Amino acid sequence: MKTLLTAYWxxxxxxxxxxxxxxxxKFLPRGTELNTWHGKYLISIVAFMFSKPAILNISAPFxxxxxxxxxxxxxxxxxxxxxxKEVVFIKEIAPARIIGLTAGWxxxxxxxxxxxxxxxxxxxxxxxxxxxxxxxxxxxxxxxVCSSKDNEPGSESVQAFVRDHYWGYTKKSNNNTAExxxxxxxxxxxQATDYDLNLNIGEIYGKDFTDLFLQKPISVILMDGxxxxxxxxxxx
Numbered sequence: 001m002k003t004l005l006t007a008y009w010x011x012x013x014x015x016x017x018x019x020x021x022x023x024x025x026k027f028l029p030r031g032t033e034l035n036t037w038h039g040k041y042l043i044s045i046v047a048f049m050f051s052k053p054a055i056l057n058i059s060a061p062f063x064x065x066x067x068x069x070x071x072x073x074x075x076x077x078x079x080x081x082x083x084x085k086e087v088v089f090i091k092e093i094a095p096a097r098i099i100g101l102t103a104g105w106x107x108x109x110x111x112x113x114x115x116x117x118x119x120x121x122x123x124x125x126x127x128x129x130x131x132x133x134x135x136x137x138x139x140x141x142x143x144x145v146c147s148s149k150d151n152e153p154g155s156e157s158v159q160a161f162v163r164d165h166y167w168g169y170t171k172k173s174n175n176n177t178a179e180x181x182x183x184x185x186x187x188x189x190x191q192a193t194d195y196d197l198n199l200n201i202g203e204i205y206g207k208d209f210t211d212l213f214l215q216k217p218i219s220v221i222l223m224d225g226x227x228x229x230x231x232x233x234x235x236x
Contacts (some may be wrong), residue, residue, distance in 0.1 A: 001181045001231035009184070010118060010225035012048040013129055013144055015197060015217045016162050019043040022071050023208055029171035031236050033140075035076040035085060037161045042218065043073045044162055045092075045197075047131035047142050049118065050227060067116035067131055069093040069142075071205060074161070075169060077179075077236075083145075086167040091205060093133060108170050108178060108233070109151055114204075124148055127190060129222060133199060136150050140199035146222045150188035158219045159189050170233065178233040184226045192220035 013072075014230040020042045024034055034041055051065040074076040076083045089109050117133035120129070127148055132141040153159035170178040195217065202210045 001234070003183075003229045004232045005053065005182075005230040006057070006226055007047075007053040008051040008225065009189065009228045010049045010051065011129055012046055012187070012223040012225050013131060013142055014044050014046045014162050014219075014223065015142065015195065016042050016146075016158060016219040017043040017212055017215060017217050019212055021074065023212070027073070027088060027171060028075065028076040029088060029169045030175055031073040031094075031177050032077045032086065032088070032169055035074045037158055038156075040218070041073070042158070042161070045055070045142065045213075046070050047071060047118075063096060066095050066099065067118050069116065069131060069133060071209075074165065077167075077169065080165075084167050085165050086169045087165045088169050088171070091220075095202070100212075119188045122148060127222060133204070135200040135203050138200065141196070142199065143194075144192045144220055144222060145150070145194040146190040146192045152188050153189055156215050159191070159221050162219060162221065163187055163189060163223060168230075177236045179236055180233045181231040182228065182232075184228040187223040187225055190222040192222070196218040197224065 021041050024041055048071045050068045053060045071090040072087045075086045075088050092111045093107055094111055094113050096114045117132045119130040125148055127146050130141055130143045132139050151218055166182050168180045168182055201213045
């Protein structure tokens with residue numbers, strides 16, 4: 001598939017929770033079905049740094065490095081008797097209106113914009129990462145501490161399930177489904193030793209999600225990230 005967008009996606013904090021099937025079905029693109037991990041329906045809030053973007057190999061002249069936070073769940077799609085593992089983005093947050101408008105135009109994703117900031121610290125023992133989002137003049141955050149040593153999970157682990165998805169699907173307004181390919185090297189995984197989420201979930205995502213994020217996450221990891229290519233979206 002032809003590449004449309006390239007960028008570096010780095011320091012990806014992914015917190016994964018169990019979700020209700022009925023909630024996720026509201027966002028399910030036509031032709032796909034929910035993909036489960038050991039019978040559980042999962043949803044992840046992922047915060048990361050987005051740097052050096054280029055569209056059709058033309059470097060963006062502004063916003064060369066910024067934070068992004070997205071909320072995604074996991075689906076699958078059968079093509080030629082083979083299942084493709086996919087993610088669907090419920091909402092993506094960027095720190096500026098022009099970023100959201102551009103991304104929404106390219107991929108028809110549900111982007112919004114809010115003030116964002118981050119902190120990152122690492123030594124030879126641990127890493128600390130914090131992403132913050134401002135809603136109604138109040139800063140909320142996702143914070144985590146993890147080891148400085150990566151730990152490759154087993155292929156059937158929830159950590160591998162969250163990481164190893166290379167296709168994205170978009171539910172379009174006319175009930176069509178768009179597909180795009182996400183290409184990058186296998187990211188290193190660092191398991192969280194401490195984690196704290198304090199975001200205005202109801203204001204950002206709606207009241208249906210409030211209780212979901214009060215439960216204990218199934219997994220919290222940091223992925224190192226890398227240079228990433230995203231293809232043109234195509235209709236199924």
